[in-house]
Amino acid sequence: MRMAYYPGCVAQGSGKELDMATRWVCRALGIELVEFPNFSCCGSGFVDEANEVLNVAINARNLAIAERAGLDVLTICSTCQGMLTLANVRLKDPAVKTRVAGALKPLGIEYRETVQVKHLLRVLTEDIGIPAVQAKVRRPLAGLKVGAFYGCHLLRPADEMAWESAEEPHAFEDLLAALGATPVYYRGRVMCCGFPIQFVKAETAVTIAGRQILDAKAHGAHAMATPCPLCHISLDAYQNHAAKAVRQPLDMPVFHLPQVVGLAFGASPEELGLSRHLVPTDAALAKLGAAAP
Amino acid sequence: MSPETISAQFDVYRYDPSDGTPPHYQRYTLELTPHTPVLTALLRIRAELDPTLSLRYSCRSAICGSCAMQVNSKSRLACETHVGPEMERHGRVVVEPMRNQPVLRDLVVDQAPFWTQYDRIEPHLKLDPAHPMPEGKTTMMTPEQVDRFKETPRCIACAACFSACPAVEADPAFPGPMALAKLYRFVVDPRDGAHQDRLVRIQPNGLWLCLRCHLCTEACPKDVRPSERIRDLKEMAIAAQGATENGSRHVVGFKDNIVDGGLLNEMKLVRQTYGTFGMLGQVVQGLRIWRKKPEVIHKPHKIQGAEELARIYDALDTDAEAPK
Numbered sequence: 001m002r003m004a005y006y007p008g009c010v011a012q013g014s015g016k017e018l019d020m021a022t023r024w025v026c027r028a029l030g031i032e033l034v035e036f037p038n039f040s041c042c043g044s045g046f047v048d049e050a051n052e053v054l055n056v057a058i059n060a061r062n063l064a065i066a067e068r069a070g071l072d073v074l075t076i077c078s079t080c081q082g083m084l085t086l087a088n089v090r091l092k093d094p095a096v097k098t099r100v101a102g103a104l105k106p107l108g109i110e111y112r113e114t115v116q117v118k119h120l121l122r123v124l125t126e127d128i129g130i131p132a133v134q135a136k137v138r139r140p141l142a143g144l145k146v147g148a149f150y151g152c153h154l155l156r157p158a159d160e161m162a163w164e165s166a167e168e169p170h171a172f173e174d175l176l177a178a179l180g181a182t183p184v185y186y187r188g189r190v191m192c193c194g195f196p197i198q199f200v201k202a203e204t205a206v207t208i209a210g211r212q213i214l215d216a217k218a219h220g221a222h223a224m225a226t227p228c229p230l231c232h233i234s235l236d237a238y239q240n241h242a243a244k245a246v247r248q249p250l251d252m253p254v255f256h257l258p259q260v261v262g263l264a265f266g267a268s269p270e271e272l273g274l275s276r277h278l279v280p281t282d283a284a285l286a287k288l289g290a291a292a293p
Numbered sequence: 294m295s296p297e298t299i300s301a302q303f304d305v306y307r308y309d310p311s312d313g314t315p316p317h318y319q320r321y322t323l324e325l326t327p328h329t330p331v332l333t334a335l336l337r338i339r340a341e342l343d344p345t346l347s348l349r350y351s352c353r354s355a356i357c358g359s360c361a362m363q364v365n366s367k368s369r370l371a372c373e374t375h376v377g378p379e380m381e382r383h384g385r386v387v388v389e390p391m392r393n394q395p396v397l398r399d400l401v402v403d404q405a406p407f408w409t410q411y412d413r414i415e416p417h418l419k420l421d422p423a424h425p426m427p428e429g430k431t432t433m434m435t436p437e438q439v440d441r442f443k444e445t446p447r448c449i450a451c452a453a454c455f456s457a458c459p460a461v462e463a464d465p466a467f468p469g470p471m472a473l474a475k476l477y478r479f480v481v482d483p484r485d486g487a488h489q490d491r492l493v494r495i496q497p498n499g500l501w502l503c504l505r506c507h508l509c510t511e512a513c514p515k516d517v518r519p520s521e522r523i524r525d526l527k528e529m530a531i532a533a534q535g536a537t538e539n540g541s542r543h544v545v546g547f548k549d550n551i552v553d554g555g556l557l558n559e560m561k562l563v564r565q566t567y568g569t570f571g572m573l574g575q576v577v578q579g580l581r582i583w584r585k586k587p588e589v590i591h592k593p594h595k596i597q598g599a600e601e602l603a604r605i606y607d608a609l610d611t612d613a614e615a616p617k
Contacts, residue, residue, distance in 0.1 A: 009557035013593060014586040038597040040555040045505055046547035049527040054609045058551065058602060103608035107601050156507035157520070166511055167367060168382055187366045192459045192506035199566045200501045200540040204464040208504070211463070237582050276585050 003074035004066035005033035009041050010229035017273025018229050021258035022076050028136055028265050029128055036065050042083035057100045059087035064111035072116040078228035082153025084117040089160045119154055121227045122163055125171045130178045138266035140180025144287045147184040147216035148172035151228030152192050179264035186219040188212035193234035209234040210242035213252045223284040227257040237278045253281040296326045301376050306389040308396050327377025332360050334376055347399040358451030362400050363389040368456035368512045391456035407452045410468045414476040421486020438483050445478040447515040454509035454519055460502050467502040470509030470519035477522040492533040500526055501540020542566045552606040555596030559589055
């Protein structure tokens with residue numbers, strides 16, 4: 001299976017461990033990642049708020065790059081997934097399509113809307129399939145209770161994303177169970193991490209993150225796992241601030257989605273970049289009897 | 294033939310401030326058909342099992358907006374939520390009052406926080422004295438102008454969106470989805486003369502606290518899609534006033550960042566949002582992150598074809614939404 005790999009900004013920068021883990025897992029599953037040095041940022045929802053049509057146009061440009069190569073796009077970020085998908089949806093509006101096509105045409109770019117955008121979670125659970133994933137498990141995550149944290153834009157707005165139930169999703173929990181972990185169901189798993197307002201009003205943002213972590217903890221989670229590196233920043237890198245905001249210790253290890261898959265497939269903590277996390281993952285690894293990073 | 298019945302378990306939030314017991318859940322079991330609305334079940338509980346259960350309702354037809362509550366953690370109208378699917382998904386029906394409003398008793402909340410935020414946006418037409426309504430005409434709007442706010446009049450003020458909103462939950466300053474969707478309706482109304490003032494005043498501790506998580510759009514029983522109206526407001530607010538708040542500076546800075554090199558430059562964006570001086574407040578946390586993730590201060594490479602983004606931007610810059 002070949003896909004156009006869309007790593008997004010964070011996995012090419014401070015979230016490099018997500019990129020490392022993605023490459024490891026895709027290699028293990030025979031997913032060939034085709035790279036395009038001309039992919040731009042998806043706009044992360046911010047460009048959409050500055051200029052809706054511009055946001056569609058920059059993503060139509062990204063999708064056209066994959067289309068020329070005859071490939072569907074693989075994302076590893078809930079927000080990238082949301083923005084690229086939204087471009088495909090909004091292009092169905094003839095007025096938007098005309099303006100976008102008009103901006104792209106002078107650059108010799110035409111997008112014919114044939115590209116499907118799929119997050120790694122969907123590729124693992126639908127295209128590769130749970131049985132094939134399960135067959136690769138060498139070190140089942142037995143004894144580890146994991147709270148999946150989906151990230152808003154992978155699921156919502158529901159009419160546009162439409163690949164999984166936005167209200168009661170289960171793909172991530174199905175995957176965790178296939179890896180041998182015990183999925184934890186809690187209200188916060190489909191809530192917001194607070195990231196979009198981290199730079200607007202930090203105390204509100206970290207309060208939101210803290211509440212979701214507390215919720216996962218109250219339901220018995222030893223660790224959380226997220227398909228979104230922006231959620232990872234909120235839940236991991238800012239967890240110290242979140243703990244202060246909710247006035248409780250949190251100590252919650254937070255994995256990127258391909259890191260939990262990689263762990264179960266037998267990758268080492270170094271190969272998955274676990275030492276780059278702000279909250280140590282040792283306590284969760286100890287549950288598995290794996291060496292701490 | 295009567296339809297098949299199921300045995301449904303209801304765990305209902307109970308709280309009576311006058312009896313000194315803390316809030317608790319009370320279990321009731323009913324035999325009913327799967328398509329029974331949760332509201333009908335609650336009324337049966339009250340009539341047949343427990344006359345002390347308090348709840349708010351009126352029309353039972355998803356018109357009045359009175360019976361919003363949480364059913365299995367989702368804010369929705371009890372009158373249009375059926376018991377069968379809830380039982381299938383959760384094995385029981387947990388019924389709780391709406392969030393983000395103080396509980397008065399059982400499922401009844403004090404809606405004051407919701408209505409206070411609604412009042413804040415001054416939800417009435419403020420006619421422009423320079424453009425009085427033409428005498429003898431009932432309307433001065435074209436169908437196209439009315440179309441711009443065709444969703445918002447559907448709102449029945451049930452407060453399901455207010456209950457579902459994580460920004461409201463964490464920060465009482467945030468006006469909430471319904472108030473902002475209503476504000477949008479006045480900002481795009483061609484009869485209103487205060488659109489500029491409305492867009493300026495909603496920004497501090499207001500508009501920019503929206504997380505664009507779309508939980509309001511999910512909760513809304515009338516498909517008003519508040520998160521999309523809030524997005525429109527943000528675009529119009531920048532057009533009206535430029536980047537004057539952390540929120541708008543972040544949005545404009547982000548756009549500039551992408552148009553410039555194609556990828557996000559995290560350090561540059563933080564500087565654009567906070568200013569060089571304001572950035573000092575980020576130093577301690579920044580260093581903490583940098584120790585583990587040194588790339589956070591690296592300038593990202595320019596993508597191949599970055600100049601294409603600048604040209605796309607030039608072609609579409611004038612598209613940003615103006616108030617009217």
